[in-house]
Amino acid sequence: MNLTVALDAMGGDHGPSVVVPAAFRVLAEHPELYLIMVGNQGILEAELARHSCPDAKRVSMVHASQEVRMDELPSQALRNKKDSSMRVAIDLVKRGEAHACVSAGNTGALMATARFVLKTLPGIDRPAIIAALPSVTGHTHVLDLGANVESTPQQLFQFAVMGSVLVSAVDNISRPTVGLLNIGQEEMKGNESVKEAAKLLAASDIHYVGFVEGDDIYRGTANVIVCDGFVGNVALKSSEGVASMIGHFIRQEFRRSFWSRAVGFIAFPVLRAFRRRIDPREYNGASFVGLRGIVIKSHGGADVIAFSRAISEAIAEIRKNVPERISQHLESVLSQAEAV
Amino acid sequence: MNLTVALDAMGGDHGPSVVVPAAFRVLAEHPELYLIMVGNQGILEAELARHSCPDAKRVSMVHASQEVRMDELPSQALRNKKDSSMRVAIDLVKRGEAHACVSAGNTGALMATARFVLKTLPGIDRPAIIAALPSVTGHTHVLDLGANVESTPQQLFQFAVMGSVLVSAVDNISRPTVGLLNIGQEEMKGNESVKEAAKLLAASDIHYVGFVEGDDIYRGTANVIVCDGFVGNVALKSSEGVASMIGHFIRQEFRRSFWSRAVGFIAFPVLRAFRRRIDPREYNGASFVGLRGIVIKSHGGADVIAFSRAISEAIAEIRKNVPERISQHLESVLSQAEAV
Incomplete structure (x- = not known):
């Protein structure tokens, strides 16, 4: 099974300078993995050009014109940043074009956006x-x-x-x-x-x-x-x-x-x-659990090793189909509760 | 100024086997310090006899027939253990016979008893x-x-x-x-x-x-x-x-x-x-701050060095008259609030 993960390439303290090398690192370990880099196309192309990687064909790019700042209010990010790298990455999960997304960006904005776009699971x-x-x-x-x-x-x-x-x-x-x-x-x-x-x-x-x-x-x-x-x-x-x-x-x-x-x-x-x-x-x-999709939050100051680890977490959760399992388990818990 | 501290000698995991040597240790450092050991007289006398200490004349003893267990409910300790080493030590503070008390006993029971006996400061x-x-x-x-x-x-x-x-x-x-x-x-x-x-x-x-x-x-x-x-x-x-x-x-x-x-x-x-x-x-x-008296809680598993440190904390707070200072400061805060 091929896996596709969308990366908010502009998020975190270091943006593409960490996200791109981390992506190549994880691609080398997972031949079935495809990555979508979301962010400013010019900046991303420049960063990608700095690395020669045999797995580059498994990387695609989606342009996003905005970025969510680390200190931005979640409500403002949700309202004013509809073309942010974070939002576009989550939209890819919503549309089924990615199985999961990973971001090192503003935690509150990521949660608010993920909740708005993906919605919570039934019973959560x-x-x-x-x-x-x-x-x-x-x-x-x-x-x-x-x-x-x-x-x-x-x-x-x-x-x-x-x-x-x-x-x-x-x-x-x-x-x-x-x-x-x-x-x-x-x-x-x-x-x-x-x-x-x-x-x-x-x-x-x-x-x-x-x-x-x-x-x-x-x-x-x-x-x-x-x-x-x-x-x-x-x-x-x-x-x-x-x-x-x-x-x-x-x-x-x-x-x-x-x-x-x-x-x-x-x-x-x-x-x-x-x-x-x-x-x-x-x-x-x-x-972020309880959503209809997999969203992984990396530490904002993550380096290449740390960000790679966050991508690996996304892969593990895709393989195990975590949101679907939570949903199924909740249904059985709720039906038990109704039966009582 | 002479300082008197009452010690709950039966409290904590180790009781008098830690409290007595810790007491002698602190007495040697503070010539103005007097200690009152509160607990089972027979056990205390046996423990005191095991140590030869030049400062023994600055130690007195008050018998208490009960002990509060570490897992006892605070409400039950308060109701049923009116002659516990913990309660008697706090009573000594209430009556002005000690400037402070130190206990390694049950935290909840110590707080409930201290609050009941000493009462909170005005405004707390x-x-x-x-x-x-x-x-x-x-x-x-x-x-x-x-x-x-x-x-x-x-x-x-x-x-x-x-x-x-x-x-x-x-x-x-x-x-x-x-x-x-x-x-x-x-x-x-x-x-x-x-x-x-x-x-x-x-x-x-x-x-x-x-x-x-x-x-x-x-x-x-x-x-x-x-x-x-x-x-x-x-x-x-x-x-x-x-x-x-x-x-x-x-x-x-x-x-x-x-x-x-x-x-x-x-x-x-x-x-x-x-x-x-x-x-x-x-x-x-x-x-324990906010009470009309100084009560110091030692860790239950404290050894001699740790319990000595708790007694030293009591001494520092007596010297600085902490409850009186809190009370004065609160009065000024409250009168400011009224003036607004």
Whole structure:
């Protein structure tokens, strides 16, 4: 089966200078992959000309006259940027000309546009952002990472269904474990929203393992951890902050004196092996789930390796037909609920 | 001025076996300090007898016949454990026989009991938990870390006042910077509660610096970061989780082969220096602010060094008369609000 992915080539901090080499990198690994570059034709042609690539025949181009700025209001981008690279890439998915799209652009605008163009799946109130974070035992998928600032218990339940189906498909786990993020494991803890969501989950066919806490993300206590977007975003950013501070302190200590520099030189291969295990680039590519189509958000500052990873995520989700699976699972959950 | 601190000697995972040696450690550093050990007299006497300490004359004992279990419901502890070591220690603060109390016991029970016995300060709806977390530039005080599962904009504003006054007193900063934790720095982002709190802060005499994100805790963007207790607790636990996972990976990489073990041996002093900078024991001792008295919560699993740190926090807050300062500042804020 041929796969086609549309790339918002103008999105992110680096635009085509990252998107084009990342595209060629992924094309070399996937002979069945076709890519559509969406963006300013002149700029794209210049960037493509800078690379000689045997896979260039599997790259096509679609011109878009506008770009969405990183600080633009989602509502304004939706209204005023109907020919942006982001919008045109999503339109390609809507029209069935691409199986998925990948963008490193403005998260809010990408979500608003994707929701407007593709629509949500039946039974889903709000899409969510899901990504894999590293854990001691492998990785943990967490959602919502910031699409919604508040969530009802029903929405948290929908997040759990979407997360469970996605992880089941992408990680080949038949019944992924799902935990609900709370501030204690005891049943009486937490706000009304998580308490109510816990009841819905316990009564469902989801493999619900109960309340989990922030540190459980990195312990691998559950395959999927569910929370509202405000909490998930703070957890993600706090975690990035700690990891970055620790990296800073390690570098500082190894640069403190001649002796520690020498030690750092000797320890370099070990430290590099360690860094690979928590390399945020390996975890780039968050999915917008709950839409009638596959949209992958890359980090805005992604480099070539990180953006390649986001394209690979799109390929994995196309192969596993994630939106269709979520839709089917939701139908069975909803019909069960009606039968009760 | 003599200082008296009451210690809940039975609290935490280790009870007197940690509290007693920690007490002697801190007594040696503070000749003006008097400590009251509260707990089972037989057990305490046995533990005290195991240590010979020149400062033993500055230790007194108050018997308490009960203990609050770590998993006990706060409401049940309050109702059924009126002679618990925790309750008796707080009663000593209430009666003015101690200037502060320190407990490593059940957080919920400690907060409920402290609130019931000591009462909140005028103008404060709900007490909050505040602690210093390490940052690239020093440390950042964050509140609320879990006393409240939801907060109104007015309560977030009160947290900001309390945090600002505490940091001003303890860190000798005349006008500490205060940030409001959100999921983006733009004004349109976030839920209604943080947006409304932002308006209250911008109109106040607090040195408010705007919205901050999770990673700003560790960047040192603001002296004080304010959030509701659910979000704060998740941020704290996620951060602990990441730090612990990174520590695990570092140890694993340095144990992978004979060569990496040898490198680890050479790198040990550097790695130790690094670890000291993020040693969670150095950050032990969270304050319950907003009460008519000083209550310090130590981590339940605290060792001697960590528990000593919690006692030192109590001493610092007594010296700076933190509750009185918060009360005075609130009065001036409230009278300003009335004048408008």
